[in-house]
Amino acid sequence: MAGFDKVVNSYEEALAGLEDNMTVIAGGFGLCGIPENLIKEIKRKGTKGLTIASNNAGVDGAGLGLLLVDKQIKKMIASYVGENALFESQMMSGELEVELTPQGTLAEKMRAGGAGIPAFYTATGYGTPVGEGKEEREFNGRHYILEEALQGDFSIAKAWKADRFGNLMFRKTARNFNPMAITAGKIAVVEVEEIVEVGELDPDEIHLPGIYVNRLIKGSFEKRIEQRTVRSA
Amino acid sequence: MAGFDKVVNSYEEALAGLEDNMTVIAGGFGLCGIPENLIKEIKRKGTKGLTIASNNAGVDGAGLGLLLVDKQIKKMIASYVGENALFESQMMSGELEVELTPQGTLAEKMRAGGAGIPAFYTATGYGTPVGEGKEEREFNGRHYILEEALQGDFSIAKAWKADRFGNLMFRKTARNFNPMAITAGKIAVVEVEEIVEVGELDPDEIHLPGIYVNRLIKGSFEKRIEQRTVRSA
Amino acid sequence: MATNVTTGLTREQIAQRVAQEFQDGYYVNLGIGIPTLAVNYIPSDMQVMLQSENGLLGMGPFPLDEEVDPDLINAGKQTVTMVTGASLFSSADSFAMIRGGHVDLTVLGAFEVDCQGNIASYMIPGKLIKGMGGAMDLVAGADNIIVTMTHASKDGQSKLLSECTLPLTGKGCIKRVLTDLALMDIEDGKFVLRERAPGVSVDEIKALTAGELVIPGDVPEMTFNRP
């Protein structure tokens, strides 16, 4: 890898150094914009004891759900974990620890982790189970709780288009948690649908600068749809 | 104004409701990307006693410097206020209160104000005059100080292109503080170089959604350059 | 205290009544279920823009079969479309918008609401815990929230309590509740009855409201001018 060229040529190389008991921050919302192939590579590697922060935990047989089969996830930090029978059974049996985090707080915790903000106050979760054990404070007569930043040993994410320097563009709602997830990982690994030459992306239209990306790989994606809803013409 | 059409047709209308002693958050860095005509309208209106948060205070005779002539600014929250003799004399005489705020903290305070984060911790300013009187706290062995969000009665900003719904695109480094400034004002007024029809901007390339914009006006801009530096061919 | 509630609003009528809270130029976030139905009752001379918390402002209807795009879904993970003038952004930016109070109206469901403005909507202990998703951010961030729910359970237990029994989604943040029986505001620790479902008496509502209920004089019946 010379200069700013972030491209790696195999998924094995993309996740080299990922070890048991590490923390991984993952992009995606439901099955939309998830790093499908990076998740499959973690399954292939068999890395265990992982703490994973991701808005959802996939479904049975897809997305992060794949990592439940061989019990590779020790702890899940997520806002919504429905639609997953295996997840439910491992959570109920206590094999899988779950830290439910409000969606906006989760997004902001990842952003904070990438932005050198160790903690912030939010009204979200005040007076609820989420606020238990957390510092409460009043600002201008409203109640807030203190939430700490989230950082990972790795982050895995999916973007639409990248140049070789790792400058990224996302597509539609597949953007979701991906930009923040990337900023919050010590080693950020991003898979994309297309890699273009440097200079092809308009600097004003880059969603996330390549400085945050350590490794970049071109993948092909299934893009499974969770709820296919259509109207008739 | 019907539906989401944010366009107003005069600068008078754009700043209607701006009154003495209000707080204004302004975009711009130096003289780059400043809301030139909105500043001129404040000068014309003669609004006094203003608290203005902006990275800089303009220069003599341009930008926010114009508001010093008739002593319209009571307090300035900025990171850098050099290159302005009138500013210096009013500051030295005590007519003008100045709250120096580190540039990144200022940007984050504006973002927090728009994002419902009342306060956050940052290492910036710890152990310096900026940290005096602020809460200090350790996270993971590092020292941080607590900084509170900034909000304004109005925000004034400049973007490059907008559609009538107020969806905005900025150009090059004229983006700077503008997006956050806009989110932090109760009434956000934005002037732009071009207003296009709704649907002309690619939803993936909008830098700031129109939900943050209350009033939109097309202006013409001088774009004065502070330091013209060139190389020879 | 089982009560026969046959005269309440249908899901469609609740949605229709919710739509009457919309104003021209409103940015609205609608929860899954009944709230989403309200879209069908937006008057044709009014513009309302829907925020989907996964990163879309300007959500359109479901796609035609040939328009389906796996990269374009709503917060319920359903495939959707965008309206003209839509914008896309990250989850952090989406919740900055929500938490910062920029959305004009939020409509969402609940298991219980109490007259302190507390809401419980995400967790029933002992049952499967799926998570709060964006609901806690939505109730904490919005100034203007309408909760839509059934007034009582099928066996007649009130869901409008003096104090929620389930774990809270938000504390002291609900000011307006629309049920199949009534529209109520929450003021000073009391439910204030504003409108009755057609054919439902004040006494019926009283009987099914466990929290303190104030009846401010004559309570009008809801009207549905756009059926």
Place this chain on the structure above:
Amino acid sequence: MATNVTTGLTREQIAQRVAQEFQDGYYVNLGIGIPTLAVNYIPSDMQVMLQSENGLLGMGPFPLDEEVDPDLINAGKQTVTMVTGASLFSSADSFAMIRGGHVDLTVLGAFEVDCQGNIASYMIPGKLIKGMGGAMDLVAGADNIIVTMTHASKDGQSKLLSECTLPLTGKGCIKRVLTDLALMDIEDGKFVLRERAPGVSVDEIKALTAGELVIPGDVPEMTFNRP
């Protein structure tokens, strides 16, 4: 204790020595003045990308006269250009990048540095206070900082102190200082002499360093392989 310091590095040599700290693929933020000069000494087989804290990653040289664009300036408000592969972003995103420690190397000037790693660079009480700009964020956010400065004032007063006398820009955040006389690391509350400017003796450096200075054996002279 006026000392004759004629043998120190020139501004260009300081810049040249700074450039030796660059590595291929480094994202670098350079302060105004000497740090900026370092760009001229980047080896041709090395890629370094410059961050300008007003919202640009990939800053290029000054523009040709016909390229000047008032919308494209650096943090010193000078007109600049972009290199191929540049990206643009807001000030909040720029300082997220800086504060989050994503920039590999930061080079900036100072009035004083002490052996506790403190730096004073923005304010001289009694003189005009212009403000800290982005300097406090830069020193707090970066792991890898080089301070470039003159070793002593014109009248021979050391600027490398046991404790800064001016208001601090940052506390305990400086680990490496390059002056016209020496390159030093700061370790365990002491300056550690790493390199001497050509022709400058250890004793001369010692005499002009007010903070505790450690001499780890033989201290080599700086070399400038790319003049």
